């Protein structure tokens with residue numbers, strides 16, 4: 001990726017989540033009130049403008065269907081799949097969540113079952129600067145929340161996580177959402193090797209990957225997306241076929257639990273009118289550190305240690321690392337702005353923590369700043 005400024009694709013997918021939170025999606029019950037808050041001022045303006053224009057059925061339809069690029073179903077769909085994969089891991093006792101290439105991901109500020117867990121947000125330093133600035137408006141729900149700057153193409157993920165206090169002896173859930181297409185194959189392999197090294201038995205990775213267009217594939221939207229990401233300075237470098245993705249995971253020591261595509265997600269989470277599956281070849285592989293799947297304990301581990309590991313434990317070293325870096329310790333009990341933040345559109349609340357969200361500001365006059373610049377935070 002271009003290293004001078006924050007990632008434009010991170011802003012783009014966050015804009016899509018903000019639009020979906022505003023009701024512009026076929027994905028049922030999709031809620032992400034953090035997305036609008038995490039956008040730059042320009043992104044928020046664009047979000048309001050698009051929601052305002054989407055009152056017209058034709059324009060709404062073109063945004064939903066992806067005629068103008070990505071569509072507004074794919075990102076919320078994958079976000080829901082990954083959230084549910086986290087919920088499953090959390091229910092099994094996992095208390096460490098690592099967000100790789102976190103971008104403007106709001107999980108640490110919105111997942112209701114994150115309170116006992118330590119969250120490590122790993123991203124390119126250029127993007128993480130923007131994230132920290134925008135996230136100052138939100139209160140983390142995590143037990144401990146740390147920012148770990150890493151360039152996957154150059155830096156050692158393992159060393160950075162060690163310094164931040166991520167524990168190799170506790171199960172970790174790794175979310176690698178929307179990142180692998182932007183990395184070289186070498187960076188994908190090195191990152192997975194570091195994840196495997198730092199994963200105790202029972203750790204899981206949920207990784208999205210994007211398949212190359214099949215020869216002769218006329219899917220226009222995929223090609224438009226490839227043009228758009230190139231324009232944003234983040235060309236696709238690491239498209240993967242299903243076989244290649246599974247091989248990467250297996251070679252790193254992970255056993256595939258499931259590998260699903262947009263059609264599967266659509267059936268699980270979307271109205272039948274969703275067309276996301278037609279236009280974009282993205283998949284999610286969920287895999288587990290092989291030791292546990294095979295039923296074998298790693299060498300030198302006693303059953304007592306395994307039992308002890310299942311208990312949530314304070315991560316003192318990460319708190320120390322945060323203090324050493326001059327970062328405020330964020331988490332439950334830490335002072336912060338009121339929760340939940342206002343969503344970006346008047347939308348009927350539908351239960352859960354976010355049910356009390358207030359309607360957000362709404363454009364009242366014809367928009368003066370059209371056409372808006374791309375939503376990236378530059």
Ligand SMILES: C[S@@+](CC[C@H](N)C(=O)[O-])C[C@H]1O[C@@H](n2cnc3c(N)ncnc32)[C@H](O)[C@@H]1O
Pocket residue numbers: 001007009010013014100101102103104105123124127150151152153176177178179182183
């Ligand atoms: C499309 S965004 C996805 C962000 C987030 N995971 C989400 O789904 O909202 C791609 C992310 O990958 C990160 N990324 C790309 N190349 C990277 C690299 N070499 N090192 C670290 N992060 C990188 C970008 O900074 C950006 O946050």
